[in-house]
Amino acid sequence: MTAIVQRAGFLTSVQDLGRTGFRQFGVSTSGALDPFALRVANLLVGNDEGAAGLEITLGGLHLRFEDERIVAWCGGEFDVQIGSRALPPGHVAHLQRGDELKFGRAQIGCRCWLAISGGTDVPLVLGSRSTDLRANFGGIEGRALRDGDVVLLARRPGLSPLVTGISRWTAPHDWASRASRHPNLRFLRGVDWSRFDDVTIQRFTQHEFSVSTDSDRMGVRLDGPELKRQDETDLISEAVAPGTIQVPPSGKPILLLGDCQTIGGYPKIAHVITVDLGVAAQLRAGDGVRFFEVSLQDAHRLLMERERDLERFRIGLSLQRG
Amino acid sequence: MEIVPLGDSALVVRVREQFEDAPEETLEEVLRVFQLLQRAAIPGVIELAPAYMSVAVFFDPIAVFKSNGAANGVFDELAKRIRSAVVPASRRHRRRIAARGPRLIEIPVCYDPEFGFDLDRVAEYTKLSEREVIDLHITGEYRVACIGFVPGFTFLAGLPKNLATPRRDVPRKEIPAGSVGIGGAQTGIYPLRSPGGWNLIGRTPLKLFDPTKDPPTLLCPGDRVRFRAITREEFESLK
Secondary structure (H helix, E strand, O other): OEEEEEEOOOEEEEEOOOOOOOHHHOOOOOOOOOHHHHHHHHHHOOOOOOOOEEEEEOEOOEEEEOOOEEEEEEEEEEEEEEOOEEOOOOOOEEEOOOOEEEEEEEEEEEEEEEEEOOOEOOOOEOOEOOOEOOOOEOOEOOEOOOOOOEEEEOOOOOOOOOOOOEOOOOOOHHHHEOOOOOOEEEEEEOOOHHHEOHHHHHHHHHOOEEEOOOOOOOEEEEEOOOOOEOOOOOOOOEEOOOOEEEOOOOOOOEEEOOOOOOEEOOOEEEEEOHHHHHHHOOOOOOOEEEEEEOOHHHHHHHHHHHHHHHHHHHHHHHHHHO | OEEEEOOOOEEEEEOOOOOOOOHHHHHHHHHHHHHHHHHHOOOOEEEEEEOOOEEEEEEOHHHHHHHHOOOOOHHHHHHHHHHHHOOOOOHHHHHHHHHHOOOEEEEEEEOOOOOOOOHHHHHHHHOOOHHHHHHHHHHOOEEEEEEOOOOOOEEEEOOOHHHOEOOOOOOEEEEOOOEEEEEEOEEEEOOOOEEEOOEEEEEOOOOOEOOOOOOOEOOOOOOEEEEEEOOHHHHHHHO
16 A cells, blocks of 8 residues: 655655645645646546645656556656556556556656545645645655655545556546646736836736746746836735735746745735646746736636536546446 | 735735734734634635735635625625625624733743844844843733744734844845744744744744644734743753
Protein backbone atom coordinates (compact mmCIF):
# COMPACT_ATOMS: atom_id res chain seq x y z
CA MET A 1 0.00 0.00 0.00
CA THR A 2 2.90 2.34 -0.71
CA ALA A 3 4.83 3.98 -3.46
CA ILE A 4 8.54 4.61 -3.08
CA VAL A 5 9.93 7.99 -4.10
CA GLN A 6 13.05 7.05 -6.02
CA ARG A 7 13.55 10.66 -7.06
CA ALA A 8 11.49 13.50 -5.67
CA GLY A 9 12.18 15.86 -8.56
CA PHE A 10 12.35 19.65 -8.34
CA LEU A 11 9.33 20.19 -6.05
CA THR A 12 6.68 17.56 -5.44
CA SER A 13 4.10 17.82 -2.66
CA VAL A 14 0.92 16.16 -1.46
CA GLN A 15 -2.09 18.34 -2.29
CA ASP A 16 -5.85 17.97 -2.28
CA LEU A 17 -8.43 20.61 -3.17
CA GLY A 18 -7.15 22.90 -0.43
CA ARG A 19 -7.77 23.92 3.13
CA THR A 20 -10.87 25.97 3.86
CA GLY A 21 -12.44 27.32 7.01
CA PHE A 22 -9.31 28.68 8.69
CA ARG A 23 -8.70 31.83 6.67
CA GLN A 24 -9.68 33.93 9.71
CA PHE A 25 -6.58 32.51 11.42
CA GLY A 26 -4.36 33.41 8.50
CA VAL A 27 -4.30 29.91 7.01
CA SER A 28 -4.09 30.02 3.20
CA THR A 29 -5.84 27.72 0.78
CA SER A 30 -2.80 25.70 -0.31
CA GLY A 31 -4.01 22.71 -2.32
CA ALA A 32 -3.52 21.88 -5.99
CA LEU A 33 -2.88 25.15 -7.83
CA ASP A 34 -5.21 23.80 -10.53
CA PRO A 35 -7.90 22.12 -8.44
CA PHE A 36 -9.90 21.28 -11.57
CA ALA A 37 -7.00 19.27 -13.02
CA LEU A 38 -6.75 17.25 -9.81
CA ARG A 39 -10.51 16.64 -9.81
CA VAL A 40 -10.38 15.31 -13.37
CA ALA A 41 -7.37 13.09 -12.59
CA ASN A 42 -9.12 11.75 -9.49
CA LEU A 43 -12.30 10.94 -11.42
CA LEU A 44 -10.22 9.12 -14.05
CA VAL A 45 -8.79 6.73 -11.45
CA GLY A 46 -12.11 6.20 -9.65
CA ASN A 47 -11.34 8.35 -6.59
CA ASP A 48 -13.48 10.94 -4.91
CA GLU A 49 -12.59 14.12 -6.74
CA GLY A 50 -11.15 15.62 -3.57
CA ALA A 51 -8.68 12.79 -2.84
CA ALA A 52 -5.11 13.88 -2.15
CA GLY A 53 -2.72 13.50 -5.07
CA LEU A 54 0.75 14.73 -5.88
CA GLU A 55 1.56 18.11 -7.39
CA ILE A 56 4.70 17.84 -9.48
CA THR A 57 6.59 21.03 -10.34
CA LEU A 58 8.91 21.03 -13.38
CA GLY A 59 9.13 17.22 -13.31
CA GLY A 60 11.78 14.74 -12.22
CA LEU A 61 9.57 12.56 -10.01
CA HIS A 62 10.24 8.82 -10.13
CA LEU A 63 7.83 6.58 -8.21
CA ARG A 64 7.91 2.81 -7.79
CA PHE A 65 4.63 1.18 -6.89
CA GLU A 66 4.47 -1.58 -4.31
CA ASP A 67 1.01 -2.76 -5.32
CA GLU A 68 -1.47 -2.60 -8.19
CA ARG A 69 -2.85 0.91 -8.78
CA ILE A 70 -4.68 2.98 -11.35
CA VAL A 71 -3.04 6.33 -12.09
CA ALA A 72 -3.74 9.37 -14.26
CA TRP A 73 -2.31 12.87 -14.49
CA CYS A 74 -3.36 16.24 -15.88
CA GLY A 75 -1.50 19.54 -16.20
CA GLY A 76 1.36 20.89 -18.30
CA GLU A 77 3.25 19.13 -21.09
CA PHE A 78 5.47 16.48 -19.56
CA ASP A 79 6.96 13.28 -20.91
CA VAL A 80 5.75 10.58 -18.57
CA GLN A 81 6.91 6.98 -18.87
CA ILE A 82 5.91 3.69 -17.36
CA GLY A 83 8.94 1.58 -18.21
CA SER A 84 9.22 2.14 -21.95
CA ARG A 85 5.59 3.08 -22.51
CA ALA A 86 4.46 6.74 -22.64
CA LEU A 87 1.56 7.89 -20.45
CA PRO A 88 0.05 11.03 -22.01
CA PRO A 89 -2.05 13.44 -19.91
CA GLY A 90 -5.67 12.50 -19.31
CA HIS A 91 -5.11 8.79 -20.03
CA VAL A 92 -5.55 6.08 -17.43
CA ALA A 93 -2.89 3.51 -16.63
CA HIS A 94 -3.17 0.27 -14.72
CA LEU A 95 0.12 -0.24 -12.90
CA GLN A 96 1.37 -3.53 -11.56
CA ARG A 97 3.43 -4.04 -8.45
CA GLY A 98 6.99 -2.98 -9.18
CA ASP A 99 6.07 -0.64 -12.04
CA GLU A 100 7.99 2.62 -12.22
CA LEU A 101 6.36 5.89 -13.16
CA LYS A 102 8.77 8.59 -14.33
CA PHE A 103 8.03 12.24 -14.99
CA GLY A 104 10.48 13.94 -17.35
CA ARG A 105 11.10 17.68 -17.46
CA ALA A 106 8.20 19.97 -18.24
CA GLN A 107 8.18 20.97 -21.92
CA ILE A 108 5.44 23.59 -21.68
CA GLY A 109 3.94 24.78 -18.42
CA CYS A 110 5.45 23.78 -15.11
CA ARG A 111 3.02 21.72 -13.02
CA CYS A 112 0.98 18.57 -13.18
CA TRP A 113 -1.21 16.61 -10.81
CA LEU A 114 -0.99 12.87 -10.35
CA ALA A 115 -3.95 10.93 -8.99
CA ILE A 116 -3.40 7.41 -7.67
CA SER A 117 -6.37 5.14 -6.99
CA GLY A 118 -7.06 5.19 -3.27
CA GLY A 119 -5.34 8.54 -2.86
CA THR A 120 -2.35 9.60 -0.81
CA ASP A 121 -2.89 8.62 2.80
CA VAL A 122 -1.56 11.40 4.99
CA PRO A 123 -3.31 12.71 8.12
CA LEU A 124 -5.89 15.46 7.83
CA VAL A 125 -4.55 18.67 9.35
CA LEU A 126 -7.12 21.45 9.77
CA GLY A 127 -9.46 19.51 7.55
CA SER A 128 -7.12 18.95 4.61
CA ARG A 129 -4.27 16.73 3.44
CA SER A 130 -2.63 19.57 1.51
CA THR A 131 0.93 20.53 2.30
CA ASP A 132 1.26 24.12 3.52
CA LEU A 133 4.82 24.67 2.34
CA ARG A 134 5.08 28.13 3.91
CA ALA A 135 3.88 27.19 7.40
CA ASN A 136 5.20 23.62 7.14
CA PHE A 137 2.26 21.47 8.09
CA GLY A 138 -0.01 19.00 6.30
CA GLY A 139 1.09 16.53 3.61
CA ILE A 140 4.21 14.56 4.50
CA GLU A 141 5.71 16.32 7.56
CA GLY A 142 4.71 19.70 6.12
CA ARG A 143 7.40 19.53 3.45
CA ALA A 144 8.07 18.67 -0.16
CA LEU A 145 8.82 15.03 -0.99
CA ARG A 146 12.42 13.83 -0.70
CA ASP A 147 14.30 11.03 -2.40
CA GLY A 148 13.59 7.79 -0.53
CA ASP A 149 10.26 8.91 0.97
CA VAL A 150 7.54 6.29 1.26
CA VAL A 151 4.15 7.58 0.15
CA LEU A 152 1.36 5.76 1.94
CA LEU A 153 -1.61 5.01 -0.25
CA ALA A 154 -5.13 4.48 1.03
CA ARG A 155 -7.10 1.35 0.27
CA ARG A 156 -8.19 1.27 -3.35
CA PRO A 157 -11.84 1.88 -4.08
CA GLY A 158 -13.61 -1.35 -5.07
CA LEU A 159 -13.70 -0.61 -8.76
CA SER A 160 -12.94 -3.01 -11.54
CA PRO A 161 -10.10 -1.42 -13.48
CA LEU A 162 -11.28 0.05 -16.75
CA VAL A 163 -8.14 -0.82 -18.55
CA THR A 164 -5.29 -3.17 -18.70
CA GLY A 165 -2.14 -1.24 -19.49
CA ILE A 166 -2.78 2.31 -20.74
CA SER A 167 -6.21 3.48 -21.87
CA ARG A 168 -6.75 4.66 -25.41
CA TRP A 169 -9.58 6.93 -24.35
CA THR A 170 -8.83 10.13 -22.56
CA ALA A 171 -10.29 13.08 -20.71
CA PRO A 172 -11.13 16.08 -22.96
CA HIS A 173 -7.84 17.49 -24.25
CA ASP A 174 -8.19 21.01 -22.83
CA TRP A 175 -8.83 19.51 -19.40
CA ALA A 176 -5.90 17.13 -19.56
CA SER A 177 -3.34 19.71 -20.65
CA ARG A 178 -3.79 23.46 -20.42
CA ALA A 179 -0.30 24.87 -20.70
CA SER A 180 0.76 27.46 -23.24
CA ARG A 181 3.84 29.67 -23.57
CA HIS A 182 1.73 32.71 -24.39
CA PRO A 183 -1.58 32.25 -22.61
CA ASN A 184 -4.40 34.75 -22.26
CA LEU A 185 -5.96 35.17 -18.86
CA ARG A 186 -9.41 36.62 -18.34
CA PHE A 187 -9.86 39.03 -15.47
CA LEU A 188 -12.39 41.01 -13.48
CA ARG A 189 -11.66 44.54 -12.36
CA GLY A 190 -10.07 44.72 -8.94
CA VAL A 191 -11.38 46.87 -6.12
CA ASP A 192 -8.55 49.36 -6.71
CA TRP A 193 -8.97 49.53 -10.50
CA SER A 194 -9.88 53.22 -10.35
CA ARG A 195 -6.67 54.05 -8.49
CA PHE A 196 -4.78 53.49 -11.74
CA ASP A 197 -4.74 56.06 -14.55
CA ASP A 198 -5.78 55.41 -18.16
CA VAL A 199 -2.22 54.94 -19.37
CA THR A 200 -1.64 52.24 -16.76
CA ILE A 201 -4.92 50.50 -17.54
CA GLN A 202 -3.96 50.53 -21.21
CA ARG A 203 -0.57 49.05 -20.39
CA PHE A 204 -2.18 46.35 -18.32
CA THR A 205 -4.74 45.32 -20.95
CA GLN A 206 -2.67 45.72 -24.10
CA HIS A 207 0.81 44.53 -23.33
CA GLU A 208 2.29 41.13 -22.83
CA PHE A 209 3.85 40.59 -19.41
CA SER A 210 6.66 38.13 -18.96
CA VAL A 211 6.91 35.76 -16.02
CA SER A 212 9.96 36.42 -13.88
CA THR A 213 12.12 33.76 -12.25
CA ASP A 214 11.17 34.44 -8.64
CA SER A 215 7.67 33.00 -9.01
CA ASP A 216 6.42 30.24 -6.75
CA ARG A 217 3.25 28.72 -5.31
CA MET A 218 2.47 32.05 -3.61
CA GLY A 219 2.44 34.09 -6.74
CA VAL A 220 3.64 34.75 -10.26
CA ARG A 221 5.79 37.86 -10.54
CA LEU A 222 5.42 39.69 -13.83
CA ASP A 223 7.74 41.98 -15.77
CA GLY A 224 6.42 44.50 -18.24
CA PRO A 225 5.54 48.16 -18.56
CA GLU A 226 5.42 49.81 -15.14
CA LEU A 227 1.96 50.04 -13.57
CA LYS A 228 1.60 53.27 -11.61
CA ARG A 229 -1.01 54.34 -9.13
CA GLN A 230 -2.55 57.80 -9.26
CA ASP A 231 -2.43 58.31 -5.50
CA GLU A 232 0.21 57.35 -3.00
CA THR A 233 -2.01 56.89 0.05
CA ASP A 234 -1.27 53.86 2.17
CA LEU A 235 -4.05 51.31 1.85
CA ILE A 236 -5.37 49.48 4.87
CA SER A 237 -4.76 45.75 4.53
CA GLU A 238 -7.68 43.55 3.55
CA ALA A 239 -8.26 40.10 2.12
CA VAL A 240 -6.64 38.87 -1.07
CA ALA A 241 -7.51 35.65 -2.88
CA PRO A 242 -5.87 33.25 -5.33
CA GLY A 243 -6.22 35.04 -8.67
CA THR A 244 -5.79 38.55 -7.25
CA ILE A 245 -3.32 40.70 -9.19
CA GLN A 246 -1.72 43.20 -6.85
CA VAL A 247 0.64 46.00 -7.74
CA PRO A 248 3.43 46.74 -5.23
CA PRO A 249 5.28 50.09 -5.33
CA SER A 250 7.79 48.62 -7.83
CA GLY A 251 5.01 48.75 -10.44
CA LYS A 252 5.54 45.09 -11.29
CA PRO A 253 2.32 43.13 -10.78
CA ILE A 254 2.08 39.89 -8.82
CA LEU A 255 -0.58 37.33 -9.69
CA LEU A 256 -1.39 35.45 -6.50
CA LEU A 257 -1.77 31.66 -6.45
CA GLY A 258 -3.04 29.11 -3.90
CA ASP A 259 -0.30 29.58 -1.29
CA CYS A 260 -0.79 33.35 -1.16
CA GLN A 261 -1.11 35.19 2.14
CA THR A 262 -4.67 35.81 3.38
CA ILE A 263 -4.36 39.59 3.83
CA GLY A 264 -2.45 42.11 1.75
CA GLY A 265 -1.94 45.84 1.60
CA TYR A 266 -1.03 46.40 -2.07
CA PRO A 267 -3.66 47.77 -4.45
CA LYS A 268 -5.59 45.12 -6.35
CA ILE A 269 -5.85 46.01 -10.02
CA ALA A 270 -7.63 42.84 -11.16
CA HIS A 271 -8.60 39.25 -10.41
CA VAL A 272 -8.06 36.32 -12.77
CA ILE A 273 -11.30 34.36 -13.07
CA THR A 274 -11.56 30.94 -11.44
CA VAL A 275 -11.79 28.93 -14.69
CA ASP A 276 -8.45 30.42 -15.78
CA LEU A 277 -6.55 29.77 -12.54
CA GLY A 278 -5.40 26.43 -13.95
CA VAL A 279 -3.75 28.26 -16.84
CA ALA A 280 -2.15 30.70 -14.42
CA ALA A 281 -0.78 27.74 -12.44
CA GLN A 282 1.25 26.73 -15.50
CA LEU A 283 3.11 30.03 -15.90
CA ARG A 284 6.85 29.64 -15.75
CA ALA A 285 9.80 31.98 -16.13
CA GLY A 286 9.96 33.44 -19.64
CA ASP A 287 6.32 32.78 -20.57
CA GLY A 288 4.36 35.76 -21.86
CA VAL A 289 0.85 36.47 -20.61
CA ARG A 290 -1.89 38.88 -21.68
CA PHE A 291 -4.96 39.96 -19.78
CA PHE A 292 -8.50 40.37 -21.11
CA GLU A 293 -11.43 41.80 -19.20
CA VAL A 294 -14.69 39.87 -18.78
CA SER A 295 -17.81 40.54 -16.73
CA LEU A 296 -18.63 38.93 -13.42
CA GLN A 297 -21.69 37.32 -15.02
CA ASP A 298 -19.48 35.76 -17.72
CA ALA A 299 -17.02 34.49 -15.11
CA HIS A 300 -19.85 32.74 -13.28
CA ARG A 301 -21.40 31.43 -16.49
CA LEU A 302 -18.06 29.94 -17.61
CA LEU A 303 -17.64 28.30 -14.22
CA MET A 304 -21.11 26.79 -14.33
CA GLU A 305 -20.66 25.52 -17.88
CA ARG A 306 -17.43 23.82 -16.90
CA GLU A 307 -19.10 22.29 -13.87
CA ARG A 308 -21.93 20.96 -16.04
CA ASP A 309 -19.41 19.43 -18.46
CA LEU A 310 -17.57 17.81 -15.56
CA GLU A 311 -20.86 16.38 -14.29
CA ARG A 312 -21.49 14.82 -17.74
CA PHE A 313 -17.96 13.42 -17.75
CA ARG A 314 -18.49 11.95 -14.29
CA ILE A 315 -21.72 10.27 -15.40
CA GLY A 316 -20.03 8.99 -18.55
CA LEU A 317 -17.24 7.43 -16.49
CA SER A 318 -19.62 5.75 -14.09
CA LEU A 319 -21.69 4.30 -16.96
CA GLN A 320 -18.51 2.93 -18.49
CA ARG A 321 -17.57 1.32 -15.18
CA GLY A 322 -21.00 -0.24 -14.95
CA MET B 1 -21.73 49.15 4.36
CA GLU B 2 -20.33 48.51 0.92
CA ILE B 3 -20.08 45.09 -0.78
CA VAL B 4 -17.56 44.73 -3.60
CA PRO B 5 -16.45 41.65 -5.55
CA LEU B 6 -12.99 40.20 -4.89
CA GLY B 7 -12.83 38.13 -8.06
CA ASP B 8 -15.63 35.69 -8.90
CA SER B 9 -15.48 33.56 -5.74
CA ALA B 10 -15.08 36.10 -2.96
CA LEU B 11 -16.36 39.52 -1.98
CA VAL B 12 -15.46 42.15 0.55
CA VAL B 13 -17.94 43.65 3.00
CA ARG B 14 -16.51 47.03 3.97
CA VAL B 15 -17.99 48.24 7.22
CA ARG B 16 -16.04 51.53 7.43
CA GLU B 17 -13.99 53.71 5.12
CA GLN B 18 -11.45 54.70 7.77
CA PHE B 19 -9.73 52.79 10.54
CA GLU B 20 -7.46 55.25 12.32
CA ASP B 21 -10.12 57.79 13.32
CA ALA B 22 -12.09 55.25 15.36
CA PRO B 23 -10.12 52.01 15.68
CA GLU B 24 -12.08 50.53 18.60
CA GLU B 25 -15.46 51.21 17.04
CA THR B 26 -14.37 49.92 13.65
CA LEU B 27 -12.94 46.75 15.14
CA GLU B 28 -16.15 46.13 17.13
CA GLU B 29 -18.21 46.57 14.00
CA VAL B 30 -15.97 44.23 11.95
CA LEU B 31 -16.26 41.58 14.67
CA ARG B 32 -20.01 42.03 14.91
CA VAL B 33 -20.45 41.63 11.14
CA PHE B 34 -18.07 38.65 11.18
CA GLN B 35 -20.09 36.92 13.91
CA LEU B 36 -23.43 37.68 12.28
CA LEU B 37 -22.21 36.22 9.00
CA GLN B 38 -20.80 33.18 10.76
CA ARG B 39 -24.12 32.60 12.48
CA ALA B 40 -26.12 33.21 9.30
CA ALA B 41 -24.37 30.24 7.61
CA ILE B 42 -25.48 31.44 4.19
CA PRO B 43 -25.54 28.50 1.75
CA GLY B 44 -22.51 28.53 -0.53
CA VAL B 45 -20.34 30.57 1.84
CA ILE B 46 -17.09 28.71 2.50
CA GLU B 47 -15.15 30.93 4.87
CA LEU B 48 -14.72 34.44 6.19
CA ALA B 49 -11.65 36.62 6.62
CA PRO B 50 -11.96 39.70 8.83
CA ALA B 51 -9.43 42.50 8.39
CA TYR B 52 -9.16 46.08 9.71
CA MET B 53 -12.31 47.54 8.18
CA SER B 54 -13.75 44.65 6.25
CA VAL B 55 -14.88 41.07 6.29
CA ALA B 56 -14.13 39.04 3.17
CA VAL B 57 -16.61 36.32 2.27
CA PHE B 58 -15.28 33.39 0.23
CA PHE B 59 -17.98 31.44 -1.57
CA ASP B 60 -18.66 28.71 -4.09
CA PRO B 61 -20.60 30.43 -6.90
CA ILE B 62 -22.14 27.13 -7.99
CA ALA B 63 -23.45 26.34 -4.51
CA VAL B 64 -24.85 29.89 -4.20
CA PHE B 65 -26.56 29.44 -7.56
CA LYS B 66 -27.98 26.05 -6.64
CA SER B 67 -29.39 27.23 -3.32
CA ASN B 68 -30.99 30.42 -4.61
CA GLY B 69 -31.64 30.06 -8.28
CA ALA B 70 -29.90 33.44 -8.41
CA ALA B 71 -32.08 35.03 -11.05
CA ASN B 72 -30.30 38.32 -10.36
CA GLY B 73 -26.87 36.80 -10.65
CA VAL B 74 -24.82 35.04 -8.01
CA PHE B 75 -23.15 38.18 -6.68
CA ASP B 76 -26.32 40.23 -6.25
CA GLU B 77 -28.12 37.31 -4.64
CA LEU B 78 -25.33 36.74 -2.14
CA ALA B 79 -24.98 40.46 -1.44
CA LYS B 80 -28.71 40.59 -0.70
CA ARG B 81 -28.42 37.71 1.75
CA ILE B 82 -25.44 39.33 3.44
CA ARG B 83 -27.29 42.63 3.80
CA SER B 84 -30.25 40.93 5.41
CA ALA B 85 -27.97 38.96 7.78
CA VAL B 86 -26.12 42.08 8.88
CA VAL B 87 -28.82 43.78 10.90
CA PRO B 88 -27.97 47.07 12.62
CA ALA B 89 -26.41 46.76 16.06
CA SER B 90 -29.12 46.60 18.68
CA ARG B 91 -28.93 48.34 22.03
CA ARG B 92 -28.88 44.88 23.59
CA HIS B 93 -25.81 43.91 21.59
CA ARG B 94 -24.00 47.09 22.66
CA ARG B 95 -24.85 46.41 26.28
CA ARG B 96 -23.66 42.83 26.00
CA ILE B 97 -20.35 43.89 24.44
CA ALA B 98 -19.90 46.51 27.15
CA ALA B 99 -20.75 44.05 29.94
CA ARG B 100 -18.72 41.08 28.85
CA GLY B 101 -15.85 42.71 27.00
CA PRO B 102 -13.24 40.77 25.08
CA ARG B 103 -10.83 38.42 26.87
CA LEU B 104 -7.45 39.76 27.95
CA ILE B 105 -4.38 37.69 27.16
CA GLU B 106 -0.97 38.41 28.56
CA ILE B 107 2.01 37.67 26.33
CA PRO B 108 5.38 37.26 28.07
CA VAL B 109 8.17 38.84 26.03
CA CYS B 110 11.89 38.80 26.55
CA TYR B 111 13.21 42.17 25.33
CA ASP B 112 16.83 41.02 25.50
CA PRO B 113 18.89 42.67 22.70
CA GLU B 114 19.77 39.14 21.62
CA PHE B 115 16.12 38.82 20.50
CA GLY B 116 15.31 42.48 19.89
CA PHE B 117 17.64 42.93 16.93
CA ASP B 118 16.18 46.34 16.10
CA LEU B 119 15.72 47.85 19.57
CA ASP B 120 18.54 50.28 18.80
CA ARG B 121 16.96 51.24 15.47
CA VAL B 122 13.57 51.90 17.10
CA ALA B 123 15.22 53.87 19.91
CA GLU B 124 17.15 55.99 17.44
CA TYR B 125 14.12 56.71 15.27
CA THR B 126 11.78 57.48 18.18
CA LYS B 127 14.47 59.46 20.05
CA LEU B 128 13.89 57.34 23.16
CA SER B 129 16.23 55.13 25.11
CA GLU B 130 15.93 51.35 24.59
CA ARG B 131 14.59 51.09 28.14
CA GLU B 132 11.88 53.67 27.34
CA VAL B 133 10.93 51.81 24.17
CA ILE B 134 10.42 48.62 26.17
CA ASP B 135 8.53 50.38 28.98
CA LEU B 136 6.21 52.08 26.52
CA HIS B 137 5.60 48.81 24.67
CA ILE B 138 4.61 47.13 27.95
CA THR B 139 2.32 49.98 29.00
CA GLY B 140 0.31 49.75 25.82
CA GLU B 141 -2.97 47.88 25.70
CA TYR B 142 -3.55 46.26 22.37
CA ARG B 143 -6.28 44.51 20.44
CA VAL B 144 -5.96 41.83 17.80
CA ALA B 145 -7.27 43.61 14.70
CA CYS B 146 -6.81 40.62 12.43
CA ILE B 147 -4.73 37.56 11.72
CA GLY B 148 -3.05 37.01 8.38
CA PHE B 149 0.10 37.30 6.26
CA VAL B 150 1.21 33.89 7.58
CA PRO B 151 -0.93 31.55 9.73
CA GLY B 152 -1.33 33.08 13.18
CA PHE B 153 0.40 36.40 12.48
CA THR B 154 -1.42 38.88 14.72
CA PHE B 155 -1.83 42.49 13.66
CA LEU B 156 -2.25 44.43 16.89
CA ALA B 157 -3.86 47.84 17.05
CA GLY B 158 -3.01 50.21 19.88
CA LEU B 159 0.73 50.82 19.59
CA PRO B 160 1.62 54.03 21.51
CA LYS B 161 1.97 56.65 18.76
CA ASN B 162 5.51 57.66 19.68
CA LEU B 163 6.73 54.08 19.11
CA ALA B 164 5.76 54.04 15.44
CA THR B 165 8.84 53.21 13.36
CA PRO B 166 8.93 52.62 9.60
CA ARG B 167 9.54 49.11 8.34
CA ARG B 168 13.07 48.13 7.41
CA ASP B 169 13.99 49.04 3.83
CA VAL B 170 15.20 45.54 3.14
CA PRO B 171 13.09 42.85 4.79
CA ARG B 172 14.91 40.07 6.64
CA LYS B 173 14.89 36.74 4.85
CA GLU B 174 14.27 34.89 8.07
CA ILE B 175 12.74 35.98 11.34
CA PRO B 176 12.64 33.55 14.29
CA ALA B 177 9.24 32.30 15.50
CA GLY B 178 7.84 34.35 18.40
CA SER B 179 9.54 37.59 17.37
CA VAL B 180 7.68 40.73 18.42
CA GLY B 181 7.99 43.60 15.98
CA ILE B 182 6.96 47.13 15.13
CA GLY B 183 5.96 47.91 11.55
CA GLY B 184 4.88 51.51 11.08
CA ALA B 185 2.05 52.24 13.53
CA GLN B 186 1.42 48.57 14.19
CA THR B 187 2.92 45.93 16.41
CA GLY B 188 2.63 42.21 15.94
CA ILE B 189 4.07 38.79 16.64
CA TYR B 190 5.63 36.46 14.07
CA PRO B 191 4.20 33.02 14.88
CA LEU B 192 6.47 31.08 12.53
CA ARG B 193 9.92 31.39 11.11
CA SER B 194 9.28 33.60 8.10
CA PRO B 195 10.63 36.53 6.13
CA GLY B 196 9.53 39.99 7.29
CA GLY B 197 10.33 43.68 7.37
CA TRP B 198 9.21 44.76 10.83
CA ASN B 199 11.61 46.05 13.50
CA LEU B 200 12.16 43.29 16.03
CA ILE B 201 12.17 44.35 19.67
CA GLY B 202 11.77 41.07 21.57
CA ARG B 203 10.57 37.47 21.50
CA THR B 204 7.84 35.45 23.20
CA PRO B 205 8.32 31.79 24.14
CA LEU B 206 4.61 31.09 23.55
CA LYS B 207 3.47 29.08 20.57
CA LEU B 208 1.06 31.29 18.63
CA PHE B 209 0.12 28.83 15.92
CA ASP B 210 -0.46 25.11 16.31
CA PRO B 211 -2.17 23.37 13.39
CA THR B 212 -3.04 20.38 15.59
CA LYS B 213 -5.36 22.56 17.73
CA ASP B 214 -8.76 24.03 16.94
CA PRO B 215 -8.67 27.02 16.91
CA PRO B 216 -5.09 26.80 15.66
CA THR B 217 -4.10 30.20 17.04
CA LEU B 218 -3.52 31.37 20.61
CA LEU B 219 -5.03 34.77 19.83
CA CYS B 220 -8.27 35.52 18.01
CA PRO B 221 -9.51 38.72 16.36
CA GLY B 222 -10.87 41.07 19.03
CA ASP B 223 -8.76 39.73 21.91
CA ARG B 224 -7.15 42.27 24.23
CA VAL B 225 -3.41 41.82 24.58
CA ARG B 226 -0.84 43.07 27.08
CA PHE B 227 2.88 42.37 27.03
CA ARG B 228 4.86 41.42 30.14
CA ALA B 229 8.65 41.69 30.21
CA ILE B 230 10.44 38.49 31.19
CA THR B 231 14.07 37.60 31.74
CA ARG B 232 16.13 35.31 29.58
CA GLU B 233 15.79 32.57 32.25
CA GLU B 234 12.00 32.86 32.31
CA PHE B 235 12.01 32.73 28.52
CA GLU B 236 13.87 29.42 28.55
CA SER B 237 11.66 27.94 31.27
CA LEU B 238 8.43 28.90 29.47
CA LYS B 239 9.57 27.49 26.17
